[in-house]
Amino acid sequence: MIEVEGLTKRYGATLAVDDLSFSVAPGTVTGFLGPNGAGKSTTMRAILGLVRPTAGTTAVLGQQYRELDRPLRRVGALLETFDAHPGRSGRNHLRVLAVAAGVPTSRVQEVLALVDLNEAGRRRVKGYSLGMRQRLGLAAALLGDPEVLVLDEPANGLDPQGIRWLRDFLRSLAGEGRTILISSHVLAEVAQTVDEVVIIHRGKLIRHAAMAEVEALAAGSTTVRSPDADRLATLLTRERLEARIVGEGRLEVAATPERVGEIAAANGIVLHELSVARATLEEVFLELTGEPGERGA
């Protein structure tokens, strides 16, 4: 449905995308992840025909974007913030797009209602908050009722309420069986929505995996607190379990809590704490991209 094959994009001396290949299967929601500056936006713009690849190809629905007939009816896109003429109303922006896309203008009111901009639609865009602009952008993306959606950082600048609204909204779109490629630099933001993730860094593919696989990477060790930690550590090691003392009376064990609890009970060792120590999704993400210090770059 969306195919990227050997995509390379160079801006002068800067290599934005480096021989990137991945595909997004029909009907799946795929998170496109990477730190800021990883090449996500460039890749998405190349998919949409806005950026000319230095090498490689991109295709949507089996064709280059520019070859699609009435593309807005097949592919909807939101590119970071929704750029708009400040003096034009949101409704008129959508009317222009509807006419250009060959979509009935009655659809404008439908999508405005869908993104909860019914009242604001008549106001000029210069009076819109960032969240309202994002909603207008989503309305524009959905105008042609497309089967494919390409959304570049749709949560950018949204407040927590807006992010929750967006998450629910994306879930409902995914529930309709649309193919969605959604970029973000925050894994947790899309974790509840996506089926798969494509992680890139410095323009290169780091990992293309099912979300469940990434979540499995987050599953970690067991934390134990006991007044008899040294003896417990010795017993665990004897059972060929990796246990290390991480503080006074505190152990971290590479095993399930059940197994650790059984060994402690069998040996009459009192436990004050027995809990799962999970890495957060963000920690997994940073580990995969390999450079935690560069997140703000």
Added chain:
Amino acid sequence: MTRLFVAELLKLRTVRATWGFVLVAALVAALATAGNIGGQSANDRLDSEYQFRIVLDASFAAVILSLLLGMVLVTSEFRHGTIARTLLATPRRGRLLGVKLVAGAATGLGLMLVTFVVTAAIAVVWLGFLDVPLEPSDIVDAASRAFVGAVLAGVLGAAVGGTVHSQVGALVGSLVWIFVVEPLCWVLLGLLDLNGVAEYLPASSVGGLVDSSGDGLSFAGSVAMSLAWVTLATALAFLRLKRRDIT
């Protein structure tokens, strides 16, 4: 293609700047016509080309405004970042440029229509009051030149906008070219006894379409040279637009 053209017209219709251009065109036409009638003696008003001049003099500003509005048609897309969404709807850039050129022609036509209606309304009433008989053939001749001039200016504006992309750069650069650079070229070429060459410069070619003085290129020559400049600007715009990454 038709729906893209209608979308372009809708874009123009839904921003205030367009109506500002229309208002300025109407005001300048009214002032120029009033000046041309009120400021002339009774004998001058009976001059054989008087009514021809009234129409063309009132049209000059509309030609410049058509040029500028043609530029705004393209450059506002880059200024406000709407070019990405426009290209998502019309990914074939050559087609988009073609639609913009046609829309530029339409804006020229529209601005000149407003100018002509204002000019005609004032002139018919005022000259009728002064008992000056109307010369329909002169008026039609002048009006057709004015409409051709405005249409070509609108297309040229869109092509220049497609080449320059920066709105401020295109508008200011064009005005500086029209009112500073080209007059300087005239002076310099005059010093070299090359006045004839200056007539082929872009502003002189397009301006020649609505020049009532009779100096410079013939109307047909002005049309031919204007088309040549439009072709050159369109080719540059196509190359620029085709190569530009929308980031």
